[in-house]
C-alpha cells in the first residue's frame with residue numbers, strides 16, 4: 310500500500326486519474342531502508358480496472374513512473390485481469406511473485422511480502438514468501454504470521470534479520 314486510495318461507494322480503490330494520484334507519506338523511507346539492507350523491492354499490484362476498461366495502461370504506467378521517482382523499486386508487476394479471466398498472476402495466486410523471482414533471481418524463501426489484504430497473504434504463502442500484513446480496520450479477520458502497524462514497522466521487522 311504505497312498510494313493513497315480513492316473511496317468510491319464505500320470502497321477503497323487505486324486512483325484512476327493522474328490528478329488523484331498521491332504517494333502516501335512515509336513509504337519511501339521504509340522501502341529505501343529495506344533496499345539498503347540488501348533486499349530487492351518489488352511492487353505486485355492487482356489492477357482489474359484495466360480488464361474492465363475503467364483504467365488504461367498509459368495512465369497506470371505514468372503513475373508507476375511517478376512512484377518510482379520517489380520510492381526505490383526494482384520492479385513493478387501488474388496483473389490487469391479480473392477473477393473471471395482465470396489468469397495465473399492475479400493475487401491470491403503467486404504468478405507475479407514467481408515471475409519477479411525468475412526475472413530478478415530472488416530467493417522467495419528469504420523474502421517478505423508486505424500487503425494489506427487476505428489476497429496478499431495468500432499470494433505470499435502460495436509463493437513460499439513470508440507475509441507481513443499491514444494492520445487496517447478492514448483486515449481484522451485476516452491471519453498472518455506478522456501483523457504490523459505501518460510500513461515503518463515492517464521495515465524494522467525485515468531488516469532485523
Ligand SMILES: [Zn+2]
Pocket residue numbers: 388389390396397398399
Ligand atoms: Zn492476471
